[in-house]
Amino acid sequence: MTGTSKRESFRDVQVDPLPQRIDAYPTQTIAGFPVRPGQALPFGATPVPGGINFSVYSNGAERMTLVLFRPGEPRPLAELPFPPSFRTGGVYAMTVFGLDPESIEYGYRAYGPFEPEMGHRFDARWVLTDPYARLIAGHETWGRPSAPDDPYPYRARVPYGDFDWEEVVSPGHRHEDLVIYETHVRGFTAHPASETSAPGTFSALVEKIPYLKGLGVNCVELMPTYEFDELDNPRTDPTTGRRLYNYWGYNPLGFFAPKASYAATGRFGMQVDEFKNMVKELHRAGIEVVLDVVFNHTAEGNEQGPTISFRGLDNSTYYMLTPGGYYANFSGTGNTLNCNHPVVRQFVLDCLRYWVTEFRVDGFRFDLASILGRAPDGSVLPNPPLLETLAHDPVLRDCKLIAEAWDAAGLYQVGSFPAYDRWSEWNGRYRDTVRRFLKGDAGTVGDMATRLAGSSDLYGRRGPTASINFVTAHDGFTLRDLVSYNTKHNEANGEDNRDGDNANNSWNCGWEGPTDDPEVLRLRNRQSRNALLLLLTSRGVPMLLSGDEVGRTQDGNNNAYCQDGPQSWFDWRLTEENADLLRFTRCAIAFRAAHPALRPRSDRSAPVTDQLFPDVSWHGVHDWTPDWSADSRLLAAMFYAGLPSGAEVQHDCVYVAANSHWEGQRLELPRLPEELAWHTFADTAAEAPHDVYEPGREALRADQSRALVGPRSVLVLVARSRL
Amino acid sequence: MQIERQTVGDVTVITLDGSLDSSTAPRARLDLEKLVPDGGRVLLDLSRTSYMSSAGLRVLLTIYRQSQRTGARVALTGVPPEMREIMAATGFLTFFSVSDTVQHGVQELTA
Structure with missing residues (x-):
């Protein structure tokens, strides 16, 4: 950027009719850029009159540098050290004038000790992504790796925050009226048979709204939609040699940033607008939006993992560490976010408030939510501050808060999750009981009755709407596979079929896998309908797995997290092939909507x-x-x-x-x-x-x-x- | 970015020539605000617009909102295919009526 163009854009902003702030002028120049001490709050990069305010915190860093890039360029345009006078406590803030948000990427270099045993992993070789980055560039194309020598692979940018919502507001469904549809933004439309203009994107999902409306669901629960690294999986399919992915995306990199490669307009940096438009159009159609959020770990992995953001900024704040400085692993993925550290708690709250106020989403499903109830030392808290904060936050008051009430280290809190009369839970007990009942296990009738009537043994105080009922979810067999396989078939995941749950309570109806036997097929069809009908007549909130309404199979794979392909994608030809099942599901949803007896009000x-x-x-x-x-x-x-x-x-x-x-x-x-x-x-x-x-x-x-x-x-x- | 104005019948046709991004958007917005007559009919011809960034889309929407306040009617023509896809995906397209040619656009605005 030349000095001339900087002056021009500065002058352009001067014509803004808004009254100028009296501090909208630079006090000094750093690395050729006019700057002044910034505002410490809000964190992140915020457009202000005449420039951009940058604010980042680190309690452990000794000094900090703002690094600016021109879009896509490997070498920095400039490095601006924060002078001591620009720091308040552990917060470094600087307003840089004359910056054009559309032509700047930014990151930080944090200087401090590298003493893992003390919890510090500062490493100034890396440019770090702002944890508050709302737009992240560099991965606009799904599956395309970063250049190996790229010093800054996940590049923070500054989006426009404005959006014209017109008169559209959330339908604001009552909990008891919800029918949730769990789906994956890419998988829903990536299949060529989806016939959408930009398959696998937020905008393609908008094109399928008529289908969702026709089906009758009134809430979509979207598997991770923030920026994550789909390439962190080193495995290959042992048969085909094809590379495997982290297709599901439970490895966050940018909690505030919509995933660029899920946006048709990602290459133009417009994923924020595209995401908002998706929410707006879903709301216009009477469909709410719940986001699956992962506040239990990050994509930085364990000691061997990359330094991308949190680790380099404030390792001991963001992560749970063992006394020797190693990463505690309650998530099964290498590290554990330190959710009940006061700083991280505020970070989570800021993030959720951002999605609610800016994107107008209607709620969240918290992956492995029991981790959110652990103290920084990993012990289980009776009254976890984070969960209590979220339950009582005024911005989140009308949000659906749904917990996956267990974690990967053995904590299982279905029915006992600290709920503050506010949280709902994925009712794993419902899933297991319906499955066991359906396959004809003896001694399940009493339990089945309790599940059908809203699981009062688990949610007597909170009422049935605390129970998110489901028979299948992304994690496990699809409904078709539940009635077609006795055991998992995960060989294609590259772990010799060791991965995935062994306790599926599934039954193949007489033959393992595909068959032409009409008797077996008839029984499978019946069992699928039995499950759907029980789900949709049970008290509580039903959740359907996308594709179950048309008999989608994953060939017996009950852990398809790595399968980015037809095995995971919604094959839209099934809507015709299995039109009978689709009609059955549609009618069952409509029947539920027509009968208040199935949906007692929570108040x-x-x-x-x-x-x-x-x-x-x-x-x-x-x-x-x-x-x-x-x-x-x-x-x-x-x-x-x-x-x-x-x-x-x-x-x-x-x-x-x-x-x-x-x-x-x-x-x-x-x-x-x-x-x-x-x-x-x-x-x-x-x-x-x-x-x-x-x-x-x-x-x-x-x-x-x-x-x-x-x-x-x-x-x-x-x-x-x-x- | 060059902005040209001509009149076809009762319609003001404004051609945006060049790239509409954050560096050209503030000036373009000021110019367009002056060129859109109160209560008039305006056709924005984008056939010579080489690039439209987020800032550019915001200029279009601002002009549209301004026209609503003053009773003017604004339509688009000559939207390049890629720009049309971007506008559709981000929802900006829903605000505008779009025609293929200047002639059609003028006809629709005067119908």
């Missing part, structure tokens, strides 16, 4: 007095007579809600019979008052298209007192007026 208003039935009742072969014995494989629940409708009460009543026995069973139906009659909504024993009816058009049953639930089948009835 229940006064109950209606003249109720017909209890809000949940249990039945069996005989009505009002459940069989809880160890050999029982039959469960029938009736969900009821009496809804005030003027002076009258409107009755909403749904009957769910689940039979995991290999033989069909004849059931007595609970008797309804004269004006109501049982109608069949779904019967997985029936072949499509008679397996499900459009909600509101359910079929009147000829026999009102009895019903047959087929072998390994689920039957759902609804009480409707006879007219």
Whole structure:
């Protein structure tokens, strides 16, 4: 940058109609740039009148240098040491005038001791990425490595923060009304059959909004969307020799920066705008956005890992260290973020507030959230300050906070996660119980009943909405594979099938993997529908794994974190091939939306007095007579809600019979008052298209007192007026 | 960046020639604010715009918002394919009506 162009851009800003700040002038020149002592807050790089304010902290550094680059150039344009007078405590702040945000990349060099045993790993050879970087350049193309000699591979830039949201606001769904759809931004549209204009991007996801709306989900949970390193996986597929990736992205590099290669406009540095537009269009369609966030470790790995940002800025602040200065590893990935260190706690809060205020996201799912409840020494805190802070933060008040309530070091807190009446949990117990029930395990009926009714044993105080119910998630088998494989088949991951969970509670229905056997295929189809139907009639918040609605397979791979290819991608041809299953899922979601009895409100208003039935009742072969014995494989629940409708009460009543026995069973139906009659909504024993009816058009049953639930089948009835 | 103005019937056609980025955006914005007549009809011809950065897109949106306040109508024409993709992906395109040629643009604005 020449002195002339600097003066020009400075002059350009002078014409801004806003009144000038009285400190909007330089006090000195460093490395040829006009500067003044900066504002310590906010952290990060912030456009200010006439220039950019840079603020970075390090409690351990002895001095700090701001390093400026022209975009993409290997050598710095300038290095500006922070004078001592520009430092407040451990915060280094400088305003540099005349900088054009679009033509500058910046980083820091931190000087201090390299004494790992004391927790210090300062190394001024590296230019460090600002932990608060909101735009990161250098990895706009998925899978393209950095140049080996690049001294600064993840280059912080300064985005524009403004965006025109028009009148669009979040739909603000109540917890109990949510149907969450877990998906991967790249995998959702990377397959050529997606026929999107920029496959694998935020904008391609926008093109698929009509599909999501048609399906009926009202919340997408996006697997990691911040900047991460997809190339940190050194393994190859042993059969093909093809390189493996970190496709899922649970290895953050830039917590504030949308992933550039997930943006069609990443090469123009417009991923912030593209991400915001995605949220805006999803909101316009009535769909909320929950981000999967990973505040348990970073991509810097262990002692052998690269120095990219945190390690070089303040190693002992950001990471949990052992007494000898090694990295504690509660995450299973080499290091552990020091979440309950006061500085890191503030960092996490700043980050979440940024995504909520600037990107308007509706919530977060916290990967391995139990780590967030560990003290800096790794011990489990009874009252973790970070979790409490997030629960009570005013900016986050309306956010959905969802914990994956366990970690990789054995802490399992499903039902006991420190929730402050605020947090929901991925209910791992729900997943395990439904799977065991479906494959016909003995002794699971009682537990299945508890899961179906909202897991009051785990969430009695918080209510069913604390339970995020799921049968499948990204981590594990897809639904199709759950009914097609007894064991995992992860050979392609390059670890001799050692990786991935062994406890899948899966059943292949008689043959391991692909088959033409019509009996096996019929049973698999039925088992898939059974799972979907139980999920979507259970109290709590259902979460679907993207692709399960069309029978997506991963060929038995239950840990496809490294598979960037058709095995992981959503194959859009399946929407036609398995149109019956898609229709079934769509109807089941719509049925849930139509029946308040399945979605009791978390803040229940006064109950209606003249109720017909209890809000949940249990039945069996005989009505009002459940069989809880160890050999029982039959469960029938009736969900009821009496809804005030003027002076009258409107009755909403749904009957769910689940039979995991290999033989069909004849059931007595609970008797309804004269004006109501049982109608069949779904019967997985029936072949499509008679397996499900459009909600509101359910079929009147000829026999009102009895019903047959087929072998390994689920039957759902609804009480409707006879007219 | 050169900005040229001509009048076709009742429509002011403004051609943006060159690169619209952060170095040219402030000046372009001032010039355009002056050139967009209150209550008038304006067609922005981007066929000679070689590059449009984030700052450039913000100029277009600012002009659009200004035109809404003054009752003017602003449309685009000659948007190069790549620029169109960027505008679509970032949502900027939804604000504008876009036509292929100046002639069509003028017709639509006067229809």
